[in-house]
Amino acid sequence: MSRTALVLNGPNLNMLGTREPANYGHETLADVSALCSRTGEALGLDIEFRQTNHEGEMIDWIHQARGRCTAIVINPGAWTHTSVAIRDALVASEVPVFEVHISNVHKREEFRHHSYVSGIAVAVMAGFGTHGYALALQHVAHLHKGQEQ
Numbered sequence: 001m002s003r004t005a006l007v008l009n010g011p012n013l014n015m016l017g018t019r020e021p022a023n024y025g026h027e028t029l030a031d032v033s034a035l036c037s038r039t040g041e042a043l044g045l046d047i048e049f050r051q052t053n054h055e056g057e058m059i060d061w062i063h064q065a066r067g068r069c070t071a072i073v074i075n076p077g078a079w080t081h082t083s084v085a086i087r088d089a090l091v092a093s094e095v096p097v098f099e100v101h102i103s104n105v106h107k108r109e110e111f112r113h114h115s116y117v118s119g120i121a122v123a124v125m126a127g128f129g130t131h132g133y134a135l136a137l138q139h140v141a142h143l144h145k146g147q148e149q
């Protein structure tokens with residue numbers, strides 16, 4: 001069974017650390033990448049961590065996960081609220097999806113309350129800050145253990 005968890009980040013998340021710190025905190029995307037690597041190592045998961053501002057590139061990465069990755073942990077950024085194409089790609093990948101948002105989107109503007117991804121995700125993390133990525137990976141490993149028994 002694959003032990004590779006693909007951690008994907010959508011638009012503007014390359015700006016973490018300087019972008020709206022009141023919503024997203026002071027950690028950079030490099031910090032989040034290091035957190036995911038450390039967490040993956042402790043859990044026995046191989047982590048591939050990526051970010052793009054280009055929707056087509058994100059869709060290609062999702063397609064390439066099919067049959068190769070055990071989980072997709074994705075913070076789709078604003079595409080969460082706009083993109084049927086990202087949702088369709090995730091469904092087509094047939095890889096279990098874990099949706100992560102650094103901020104609690106339900107506490108924010110109304111347009112952030114709807115997600116095209118949540119309806120096809122195994123689980124959703126919102127408002128745990130960057131720790132939400134680690135929590136999602138812990139759950140991936142937990143489910144993995146259950147499947148091995």
Ligand code: DQA
Pocket residue numbers: 011012013075076077078079080100101102103104105112
């Ligand atoms: C976000 C929330 C989205 O509404 C926003 O567009 C983002 C980041 C989060 O991590 O809290 O870019 O996904």
